[in-house]
Amino acid sequence: MPTPSLLIVPARFKSGKLYSQIPTSGAGDFTVTRATNATRVNASGLIESVASGIPRLDYFASDGTVGCPALLVEPSGTNFARGVELLNTPTPATASGGITITTGSTDFLAPDGSSGTITKYVGGTASGANFVEYVSSISVSASGVHTFSAFVKTGATNPLTFCALQFALYSAASGTNTSYFNLASGTALTAGATIQNYGNGWYRIISAPYTIAAGDLAGSIRLIFAEANNDVNWPASGALDLTVYAWGIQLDAGSVATSYIPTTTGSVTRNADVVSVTGAVSGSIGQTQGTIYAEVDVRNLFAGSLLVVDDGDTSDFIAIGRLANLTIRAQIRRAGGSTTTIITSSAVALGVHKIALAYTNGDYALYIDGVSAGTSTNSTNYPATSLTQCVLSNTNYVPFNDRILDAALYTTRLSNAELAALTSL
Amino acid sequence: MATFRKYEFAVYADFRTIYDAEASPNTCVELGRVNPDNPKAYCVDILWEGEEPSYWVRHQVWPTPCGVHSFLGWDAQYEADYKEFATPQSK
Numbered sequence: 001m002p003t004p005s006l007l008i009v010p011a012r013f014k015s016g017k018l019y020s021q022i023p024t025s026g027a028g029d030f031t032v033t034r035a036t037n038a039t040r041v042n043a044s045g046l047i048e049s050v051a052s053g054i055p056r057l058d059y060f061a062s063d064g065t066v067g068c069p070a071l072l073v074e075p076s077g078t079n080f081a082r083g084v085e086l087l088n089t090p091t092p093a094t095a096s097g098g099i100t101i102t103t104g105s106t107d108f109l110a111p112d113g114s115s116g117t118i119t120k121y122v123g124g125t126a127s128g129a130n131f132v133e134y135v136s137s138i139s140v141s142a143s144g145v146h147t148f149s150a151f152v153k154t155g156a157t158n159p160l161t162f163c164a165l166q167f168a169l170y171s172a173a174s175g176t177n178t179s180y181f182n183l184a185s186g187t188a189l190t191a192g193a194t195i196q197n198y199g200n201g202w203y204r205i206i207s208a209p210y211t212i213a214a215g216d217l218a219g220s221i222r223l224i225f226a227e228a229n230n231d232v233n234w235p236a237s238g239a240l241d242l243t244v245y246a247w248g249i250q251l252d253a254g255s256v257a258t259s260y261i262p263t264t265t266g267s268v269t270r271n272a273d274v275v276s277v278t279g280a281v282s283g284s285i286g287q288t289q290g291t292i293y294a295e296v297d298v299r300n301l302f303a304g305s306l307l308v309v310d311d312g313d314t315s316d317f318i319a320i321g322r323l324a325n326l327t328i329r330a331q332i333r334r335a336g337g338s339t340t341t342i343i344t345s346s347a348v349a350l351g352v353h354k355i356a357l358a359y360t361n362g363d364y365a366l367y368i369d370g371v372s373a374g375t376s377t378n379s380t381n382y383p384a385t386s387l388t389q390c391v392l393s394n395t396n397y398v399p400f401n402d403r404i405l406d407a408a409l410y411t412t413r414l415s416n417a418e419l420a421a422l423t424s425l
Numbered sequence: 426m427a428t429f430r431k432y433e434f435a436v437y438a439d440f441r442t443i444y445d446a447e448a449s450p451n452t453c454v455e456l457g458r459v460n461p462d463n464p465k466a467y468c469v470d471i472l473w474e475g476e477e478p479s480y481w482v483r484h485q486v487w488p489t490p491c492g493v494h495s496f497l498g499w500d501a502q503y504e505a506d507y508k509e510f511a512t513p514q515s516k
Contacts, residue, residue, distance in 0.1 A: 035427040036472065141455055217457075264491075264500070265491070266492055267494045269494065271472065
């Protein structure tokens with residue numbers, strides 16, 4: 001197996017820089033820009049803020065334990081849920097047997113390790129629907145798909161088993177407005193909804209995407225005590241003493257609940273991650289032939305770019321990315337032409353995948369997890385100008401919106417046998 | 426050094442005219458018609474990667490920190506700029 005001309009396993013960094021292991025000259029070190037803070041899961045499994053310009057080495061693992069660090073790259077995002085915890089209007093009212101709310105509870109630490117920042121909800125005797133609602137109408141800035149998420153943890157005694165997230169009072173909206181979750185088993189019960197285990201009993205519950213219409217951008221978001229899946233109708237004794245805690249509510253534009261964006265009195269925007277290297281790295285990029293490789297942790301149904309080598313802008317490039325249906329595709333572009341998809345794989349499962357594209361004009365091969373995912377003999381769209389930039393994430397392409405464990409470039413078109421070996425899990 | 430500023434335009438078209446011709450790198454968040462005192466006005470927040478272009482200054486507004494929106498990690502800087510530029514008597 002040839003030695004890669006560029007290898008990046010995200011580990012060493014400083015502000016504005018992510019160091020590559022190969023080459024050692026510094027020519028392959030990535031420049032990192034993000035003008036805002038952002039959050040990640042640190043090595044202790046806690047959500048923490050990362051300053052602007054710092055690449056995010058994220059240790060999140062789906063089973064609630066910390067994993068190996070991976071580079072988290074996301075597009076810009078805005079949390080429209082103003083206020084850290086404002087799901088504080090119970091229906092029915094507490095005095096009428098509705099949910100009792102305790103803000104600043106110290107019963108448990110929050111997912112960021114802080115004390116006194118979580119909200120405690122305890123059911124009352126009221127029958128029928130029991131929910132807590134955002135204190136006032138919550139407005140988004142544009143119509144389109146939105147995703148509502150919250151970190152929740154059940155009580156040590158009288159734990160609430162079922163809960164739901166709901167979009168309400170957005171007229172003319174469409175889609176699944178109520179998503180149900182089983183907090184005892186840690187499962188999402190509604191199609192399109194997801195749940196993530198953050199450890200210490202905390203789950204991030206994520207609604208199915210919901211489309212808000214242009215005519216009404218203001219509505220409500222609700223956390224519902226559910227009696228069972230698709231059942232919010234409590235019998236006579238109500239949800240008495242059943243307990244759940246919440247923290248970190250978030251309303252994202254788009255179909256993905258992005259990394260947590262803390263808010264105070266207004267909505268808050270996190271800028272996109274830009275991670276790329278240009279200039280001398282051209283010597284590490286195969287010009288007439290080569291191979292690009294990445295190992296990724298796919299958790300979101302999202303269309304985004306994974307790894308690109310280009311001419312410094314988007315006129316000429318060779319790229320691998322994924323579609324929202326989790327197919328992996330290889331695309332090329334030659335200046336003056338249009339972007340051409342040369343290979344599209346079958347859909348992959350959520351999880352870790354190793355992906356490599358070997359290229360030379362008229363001969364392309366895409367391998368995923370040790371198996372060929374397609375070939376192409378396209379001989380008309382190969383880039384015409386020098387490839388001078390390697391992009392892990394920038395705003396010329398839609399960012400990957402997930403985690404990258406490592407990436408590599410080779411200046412030769414690896415053989416199919418070498419591609420199989422390189423991408424074997 | 427990035428610069429966080431808030432702007433208000435009489436109508437949406439005024440914003441589009443200046444923004445669509447803008448070349449300075451930035452992140453723009455369109456807030457829409459969020460000023461209750463001027464419901465037709467169109468409001469945006471912009472985080473410039475460098476200095477704010479001078480021709481944008483006349484559209485600046487300075488709501489009490491940080492208004493209805495901010496960029497993550499920029500609240501303190503906005504508040505400092507607010508004291509510097511919006512309420513100079515506080516110096």
